[in-house]
Amino acid sequence: MVIVFQSKPSLLAGGVVAGPLEKRSIFNRYFDATYDDERWEMKTNEQGHRKMVEEACEFAMKKAGVKNPDIDYFVGGDLVNQMTPTNFAARDLAIPFIGMFSACATSVSSVIVASLLTEVGAANFSLAGASSQHNAVERQFRYPVDYGSQKPQTAQWTVTAAGYALIGKHHEEYPSIEAATVGKSIDYGMDDPFHMGAAMAPAAFQTIQSHLEQRNQKIYNYDLILTGDLGQLGLKLLKGMLVESGVKNEELTLLRDAGAEFYGQDESFQSGASGAGCSAAIFFSYVIQQMRAGTYKRVLLVATGALLSPLSFQQGETIPCTAHAIEITMK
Numbered sequence: 001m002v003i004v005f006q007s008k009p010s011l012l013a014g015g016v017v018a019g020p021l022e023k024r025s026i027f028n029r030y031f032d033a034t035y036d037d038e039r040w041e042m043k044t045n046e047q048g049h050r051k052m053v054e055e056a057c058e059f060a061m062k063k064a065g066v067k068n069p070d071i072d073y074f075v076g077g078d079l080v081n082q083m084t085p086t087n088f089a090a091r092d093l094a095i096p097f098i099g100m101f102s103a104c105a106t107s108v109s110s111v112i113v114a115s116l117l118t119e120v121g122a123a124n125f126s127l128a129g130a131s132s133q134h135n136a137v138e139r140q141f142r143y144p145v146d147y148g149s150q151k152p153q154t155a156q157w158t159v160t161a162a163g164y165a166l167i168g169k170h171h172e173e174y175p176s177i178e179a180a181t182v183g184k185s186i187d188y189g190m191d192d193p194f195h196m197g198a199a200m201a202p203a204a205f206q207t208i209q210s211h212l213e214q215r216n217q218k219i220y221n222y223d224l225i226l227t228g229d230l231g232q233l234g235l236k237l238l239k240g241m242l243v244e245s246g247v248k249n250e251e252l253t254l255l256r257d258a259g260a261e262f263y264g265q266d267e268s269f270q271s272g273a274s275g276a277g278c279s280a281a282i283f284f285s286y287v288i289q290q291m292r293a294g295t296y297k298r299v300l301l302v303a304t305g306a307l308l309s310p311l312s313f314q315q316g317e318t319i320p321c322t323a324h325a326i327e328i329t330m331k
Contacts, residue, residue: 002214003180009118010174011111011328012125012166014284015059017052018277019134019160025273026264030285031161032059038135038160049078049085049133049162054092056162057127060284064125064166071095072123075114076164077106078131079276085131095127103305104200104229105183106130107163107280108324112180114167115326129164129284132275154195156231156259156274163280165288172331175291175299179215179327183207185307187320193313196274197234197259200304200321204230205241207302207323215327219251223296226287227323228279228303229259231272258282279303291330299328 016031023034033055039048040055053076061067074095077083083099090097102109107130114126137158170176186206190199204227212218219225219242230238235257243249262273262282283301290296302325308317 001182002211003112003116003182005115005119005177005179007119008170008176008178009115009167010169010171010176011288012168012171012174013060013063014163014165014288015056015063016161016163016281016285017055017059018281022159022161024266025262027262027282027286030289031281032285045133045136046080046085049080049131049136050088052133052162053086053089053131056129056131056164057093060127060164060166066125066166068093068095071125071127073098073114073117073126075100075110075126075128076130077101077110077276079103079137085133102322102324103307104274104276104279105303105305105322105324106276107228107283108301108303108326111165111167111177111326112182112324115177115180118167118169124168126167127164128167129162130276130280131162132158132160132277134158134160134275137275151194151270153270154197154233155270156196156229156272157263157269158275159262159273159278159281161277161281163277163284165284175288175328175330177326178329181207181211181325183323183325185320185322187318189318191316191318193308196306197231197271198237199306199319200323201230201234201237201241203321203323204238204302204304207325208300209245211300211325211327219247219254222254222298222300225255225300225302227257229272229274230257230304231259231274233271235260291328297330301326301328
């Protein structure tokens with residue numbers, strides 16, 4: 001379903017912080033800060049994760065010249081045990097909190113909710129975003145890092161990063177959110193937690209196709225369509241689906257994936273990057289900055305999420321996935 005925002009809420013600022021390996025990202029120069037310690041000098045991975053969320057929000061607020069009491073809602077989530085790091089960050093930020101879980105699609109689902117709050121006049125400012133921390137996420141969904149398990153080439157590297165955007169009323173000098181598509185839960189029977197790109201590609205395809213059809217648009221109406229974290233293999237599958245649906249090969253140059261590009265061509269990260277912080281880090285740094293610079297005028301951001309859990313995997317369930325999209329424009 002497509003939501004059209006009549007008031008066109010704006011992305012007023014973005015805040016992105018990342019971990020030590022993320023200094024190797026080709027997008028590193030767009031981040032606000034990167035740190036040498038994966039735990040942010042805290043005792044546990046989860047405490048460091050919390051600190052990362054708080055600092056990303058602080059950067060976004062500082063850029064916009066607002067403070068915690070000015071924020072009406074904090075909308076966000078992560079991948080760890082009932083979103084524990086985000087919950088504790090909400091405690092410290094002391095802002096009314098709406099916890100979100102769309103797995104790695106949380107970066108966009110949070111923005112959609114924040115935009116709706118702005119649209120109905122319930123909020124002047126909201127912080128919206130998502131985060132992930134490599135060590136905490138890997139030991140929950142796969143194996144603890146210390147286990148030293150070897151990963152197949154289909155695997156992706158969970159990014160340590162937090163990305164948050166400040167959403168507010170429409171301002172022409174900032175990128176504005178014109179429309180959004182809330183994706184369905186799509187399940188093609190995949191059950192391999194080391195092949196997330198293949199599991200999520202059909203959800204990305206369904207959301208992109210639905211958004212374009214309901215908005216009476218084509219891919220070439222955009223300067224960029226950027227998916228979240230399909231990785232190199234998932235992006236290849238998505239492009240194949242689009243070609244089969246009638247999209248011309250030349251249009252595919254407008255389609256990119258944050259996960260496939262995050263670490264460049266570094267093969268040590270297998271098929272690329274993933275994690276809720278992957279799309280959040282690039283959407284709320286690189287994309288916002290490029291739109292404000294005039295490089296892009298119309299962008300479709302499509303975050304993808306695999307809706308699995310350790311419990312569902314242990315019970316032999318398949319992996320349902322979703323994708324949410326926001327259409328952003330700049331005058």
